[in-house]
Amino acid sequence: MRDSSSAPVVPARLWDGPTRIVHWALVASIGFAWWAGETGRMDWHRLAGYTVLGLIVFRLLWGFLGSGSARFASFVRGPRATLAYVRTLPSRAHKAMPGHNPLGAWSVLAILAALIVQVVSGLFSVDIDGLESGPLSDRVDFDTGRVFAKAHHLSFSALQALVVLHIAAVIFYAVYKRADLVRPMVTGRGKFETDPALTFAPVWRAVLVAAAAVFVAWWTAKGLRV
């Protein structure tokens, strides 16, 4: 039996709008890039890839300039804190955290790293007959472009594995710990034992960071040329 007296009851804001929009836009654009790549619609594939690039640039900047729960400094923890958290996993009690837990934080970084490799390798990729290529592939010779294409395929397998693990973790929390992590990622609000009193970044800052991200994605799509 769970101790209902420690059940989190205080509703409070957890994830800001930009973090949630970036998350679900990543899910949609990665899914679309996958479908377009598999069905040979390479113009659409590249477009989805530039969207992913813009979303990652936004998320990385937001990790330094965004709201409290989105900042890397607020959730990236060392091995000691991570191990201490891992030891609490077998317990069915769930303590809602004002952000990612220390283990989840590493999976977030791993997914972001895999996405960076995915996009960068795509930018330099050339297909076997040199017909389809990324906008930076003319900076490398054909053989190197093929190595990037192989890396692009490999990193997609890694990304798929990480996403499966990610969804398995969400299901583990839902079923074993009876903690719904998805609702806060949709509504932005969670329930806590005490109000975490997080800070939230102003909308104008999100607009400026989004403009920077769009510029980077657009300029990269142009092959980083003026």
Ligand code: HEM
């Ligand atoms: C998260 C973003 C991306 C995902 C999930 C992704 C996924 C994939 C997948 C699954 C394939 C293999 C398709 C197949 O042969 O069946 C592929 C191929 C390819 N992708 Fe991406 N990609 C992404 C981003 C990009 C970007 C940004 C570019 C360049 C602008 C790009 C350029 C290419 C090219 C040129 C190929 C063909 C390579 C070859 O045939 O060996 N991709 N991608």
Ligand code: HEM
């Ligand atoms: C392509 C698929 C996916 C990718 C690349 C992905 C990536 C991410 C990333 C990068 C974060 C960190 C959020 C941030 O701090 O910005 C995150 C968090 C999260 N994702 Fe996903 N995600 C994917 C699919 C899903 C799906 C399908 C679900 C729902 C079942 C989901 C549920 C969540 C939840 C609940 C969190 C917050 C976890 C927490 O409370 O610490 N994700 N995801």
